Amino acid sequence: MNYQEALAYLEGLNIFGIKLGLTRIQRLLELLDVPQERYRTIHVTGTNGKGSVSAMLAGILRRSDIHTGMYSSPHLVSYTERIQVDGQPISEQEFADCLSTIRTYVEQMVAEGDECPTQFEVLTALAFFYFAMRHVEYAVIEVGLGGLLDSTNVITPEVSVITNVTFEHADRCGGTIEGIAHHKAGIIKEGVPVVTAAKGIPLEILRQEAAARNADIFVAGEDFQTDYISCDGRTQKLEFTSALLGVMKVPYELHLLGRHQVENSAVAVMAANLIHNIDERVKEEHIAEALKLVTWPARFERVDYKDQKVIIDGAHNPAGMEALRSSLDLYFPAEQRVLLLGILKDKDIDAMLDILLRPNDTVVVTVPDSERASDPQELAKQVAPHVQHVEAIADNGEALNRALELANQEKLLVMAGSLYLVGGVRQLLLKRKG
Numbered sequence: 001m002n003y004q005e006a007l008a009y010l011e012g013l014n015i016f017g018i019k020l021g022l023t024r025i026q027r028l029l030e031l032l033d034v035p036q037e038r039y040r041t042i043h044v045t046g047t048n049g050k051g052s053v054s055a056m057l058a059g060i061l062r063r064s065d066i067h068t069g070m071y072s073s074p075h076l077v078s079y080t081e082r083i084q085v086d087g088q089p090i091s092e093q094e095f096a097d098c099l100s101t102i103r104t105y106v107e108q109m110v111a112e113g114d115e116c117p118t119q120f121e122v123l124t125a126l127a128f129f130y131f132a133m134r135h136v137e138y139a140v141i142e143v144g145l146g147g148l149l150d151s152t153n154v155i156t157p158e159v160s161v162i163t164n165v166t167f168e169h170a171d172r173c174g175g176t177i178e179g180i181a182h183h184k185a186g187i188i189k190e191g192v193p194v195v196t197a198a199k200g201i202p203l204e205i206l207r208q209e210a211a212a213r214n215a216d217i218f219v220a221g222e223d224f225q226t227d228y229i230s231c232d233g234r235t236q237k238l239e240f241t242s243a244l245l246g247v248m249k250v251p252y253e254l255h256l257l258g259r260h261q262v263e264n265s266a267v268a269v270m271a272a273n274l275i276h277n278i279d280e281r282v283k284e285e286h287i288a289e290a291l292k293l294v295t296w297p298a299r300f301e302r303v304d305y306k307d308q309k310v311i312i313d314g315a316h317n318p319a320g321m322e323a324l325r326s327s328l329d330l331y332f333p334a335e336q337r338v339l340l341l342g343i344l345k346d347k348d349i350d351a352m353l354d355i356l357l358r359p360n361d362t363v364v365v366t367v368p369d370s371e372r373a374s375d376p377q378e379l380a381k382q383v384a385p386h387v388q389h390v391e392a393i394a395d396n397g398e399a400l401n402r403a404l405e406l407a408n409q410e411k412l413l414v415m416a417g418s419l420y421l422v423g424g425v426r427q428l429l430l431k432r433k434g
Contacts, residue, residue, distance in 0.1 A: 035132035046163025076423030148186020165202035258300030342421035
């Protein structure tokens with residue numbers, strides 16, 4: 001099997017859709033000789049920020065000279081981005097070779113009368129198998145959806161991380177904020193410490209689950225915090241404090257921009273300190289060095305083109321838009337803005353637009369690379385009451401050209417609305433940059 005054949009096989013698995021539950025993935029991993037038990041793990045969930053926190057933690061482990069895997073989703077351009085070892089994506093041929101092995105066991109399951117695993121379950125098994133094959137020492141595993149019934153929830157990690165809990169995927173996670181919190185809490189394991197930035201009712205649910213499982217829980221704003229000091233437009237200066245750890249105002253620099261990354265980095269630093277308790281290779285200086293270097297594409301990422309300032313952000317729900325708007329107002333309060341937007345039709349579009357848009361904004365609407373994409377003309381109608389000018393251009397390349405033209409190196413260009421959009425337009429912009 002080559003990489004193109006691997007992609008075709010994965011596309012074929014899409015017919016099974018999203019089916020929560022652990023029976024299929026557990027059986028598939030048994031046939032693969034439980035690869036996920038051959039290395040230590042850190043499990044990360046949350047409505048927003050889990051990808052950034054995963055990238056920070058993987059960076060900290062690597063900087064500590066620990067052989068590290070990371071599994072994340074979704075990807076921006078290629079499936080290979082989802083599975084990394086020591087910061088390098090799996091190669092296309094390795095991806096195809098591993099998938100070929102897993103396909104054999106999938107076919108065995110179907111022949112035995114079992115349900116066929118879903119696409120995400122197969123990708124998860126592939127990641128676990130590849131990490132074992134590469135003999136990683138730790139793997140940072142990002143949850144795909146929810147937690148309790150997510151196919152990654154077959155591991156017993158060293159630390160469980162729950163970044164935050166807001167209202168998303170309610171149809172699959174109980175229909176209420178309480179139901180969503182219960183699903184996120186599902187990654188809490190017996191005796192495994194939990195780090196979270198959750199607040200309100202979700203936090204109380206996480207506390208209850210942690211108590212039921214004899215798991216210590218460490219809460220942002222109570223047991224630890226990070227304070228924003230300053231930003232030069234590319235790097236944030238921050239200070240971490242935890243009276244619980246006996247740590248007071250430890251300064252560090254964070255390469256990731258965004259007000260929300262202040263709290264995300266606090267969660268990562270706290271989790272890293274807990275890992276230090278079981279692995280002394282993780283030291284304070286390694287944490288600082290890693291955070292100064294860490295990158296996470298399309299998360300309030302600055303990618304300037306010539307003299308044009310560009311921010312690329314994958315915000316795709318109201319909480320993400322809150323974080324994006326807050327960061328724009330913090331770092332670029334006086335800038336006029338041109339926004340290149342594409343949003344999936346099953347999102348709370350009105351709430352997202354209410355949060356993000358200002359009356360003097362200019363917007364170009366285009367189409368994310370997804371069958372769930374909202375119609376650009378309909379989205380433009382929803383945008384129009386919020387802004388001074390809006391255009392709808394279906395083709396992403398043409399939409400990018402028009403957005404650059406409207407920004408004209410005088411206004412800030414912001415690309416947002418869906419990872420299915422910003423991954424592609426980010427690639428187009430990088431090609432222009434050469």
